Amino acid sequence: MEAHKHTRKTIVRLLSSMGSAKEIQQYLKRFSQLDAKRFAVVKVGGAVLRDDLPALTSSLTFLQQVGLTPIVLHGAGPQLDEELSAAGIEKHTVNGLRVTTPKALAIVRKVFQEQNLRLVEALQTMDTRATSVPSGVFTASYLDRDTYGLVGKVSSINLAPIEASLRAGSIPVIASLGETEEGQILNVNADFAANELVRVLQPYKIVFLTGTGGLLDDKGNIIDSINLSTEFDHLMSQPWINGGMRLKIEQIADLLGDLPLTSSVSITKPSELAKELFTHKGSGTLVRR
Numbered sequence: 001m002e003a004h005k006h007t008r009k010t011i012v013r014l015l016s017s018m019g020s021a022k023e024i025q026q027y028l029k030r031f032s033q034l035d036a037k038r039f040a041v042v043k044v045g046g047a048v049l050r051d052d053l054p055a056l057t058s059s060l061t062f063l064q065q066v067g068l069t070p071i072v073l074h075g076a077g078p079q080l081d082e083e084l085s086a087a088g089i090e091k092h093t094v095n096g097l098r099v100t101t102p103k104a105l106a107i108v109r110k111v112f113q114e115q116n117l118r119l120v121e122a123l124q125t126m127d128t129r130a131t132s133v134p135s136g137v138f139t140a141s142y143l144d145r146d147t148y149g150l151v152g153k154v155s156s157i158n159l160a161p162i163e164a165s166l167r168a169g170s171i172p173v174i175a176s177l178g179e180t181e182e183g184q185i186l187n188v189n190a191d192f193a194a195n196e197l198v199r200v201l202q203p204y205k206i207v208f209l210t211g212t213g214g215l216l217d218d219k220g221n222i223i224d225s226i227n228l229s230t231e232f233d234h235l236m237s238q239p240w241i242n243g244g245m246r247l248k249i250e251q252i253a254d255l256l257g258d259l260p261l262t263s264s265v266s267i268t269k270p271s272e273l274a275k276e277l278f279t280h281k282g283s284g285t286l287v288r289r
C-alpha cells in the first residue's frame, strides 16, 4: 500500500476529539486487517450528492488517507425528479419505484452518468483516487415490465471493475444502472442495488448516507440504535413509523439476516462518517440483529 499522507499518529490525534485514541486505534487496526472488499459499502442517496457533496468528499478523502478504500454506490432520485420534470415527463411511482418509460430511460442514463462523474471529479479534485463505474456491475432482469417498464432487479453482479479499482487503492464509485443479458439498460433502485452488492461482498460495515442522517423517532430525533432481535416487533407496532421507514427497516432486517453477526448497518450523514466508523458510540442509527 502506498505511503499514507498522514501518519497513524496524526490521524489518531485528529480523531481523538470524537472518541478515545485507544478505541480509534482498535477500529483502524481491525479495518486495515480486513480484505479490501470486506471493509465497507457506502450507499449515497441522490439528496446527499445534491446537498452535501463537500462533506461527502472530505469524509471519503479522509478514509483514503488512512489507507481504507470504501466501495461507494450512489443513487440520483432528486436529480431524476428534476430532469424528468424539466423534460415534461410526469413522475409516477409504484411501491416507491419509478415507472420508467423508454423516453424517461434516456434521461435516467444521462443523469446517472452526470452524477457519477460529479462525485468522481469532486474526489479527484481533492487528490483522492476514485474510479467511475457508471455501469457494468449489475446484470438485471425486468422487475415487472407491465407495471414498472424499464426497471430492473439485480440478477448477478460483476465484481471485476470493483476489484480492479480496489487493487489500485482507488474508490470505486458505482451507479445503480443495470443491464439485461440482451444489453438493455434498466433503472435499478439504488437501495436495492446496494443490498444486492452487500449480499455478495459480505462487508463489515454497511453505511447508508442520507439527508436526515439516521432513522427518526416520533419527535424527529435520531434513533441511536435498533437491536432487531429484541426491538423489531415493538418498533413495527409504533403508530409513528411511516411507510418509507417501515420499508427501510424491513429491508435492513432482511439484509442483516444474510450477513455475518459481525456486520452492521448504519444510517448517518457524510460529516459523521468517520465518527460512525471509528468510535464505539458511532453516529446516526446503528441497526444490529
Ligand code: X2W
Pocket (backbone or CB within 6 Å): 044, 045, 046, 047, 074, 075, 076, 077, 078, 080, 096, 097, 098, 151, 152, 176, 187, 188, 189, 190, 191
Ligand atoms: C431510482 C433510482 C435512483 C435512486 C429512481 O428512479 O429514482 C427506481 O425507482 P436515491 O437517491 O438513492 O433514491 N430507481 C427504479 O434510487 O436514487
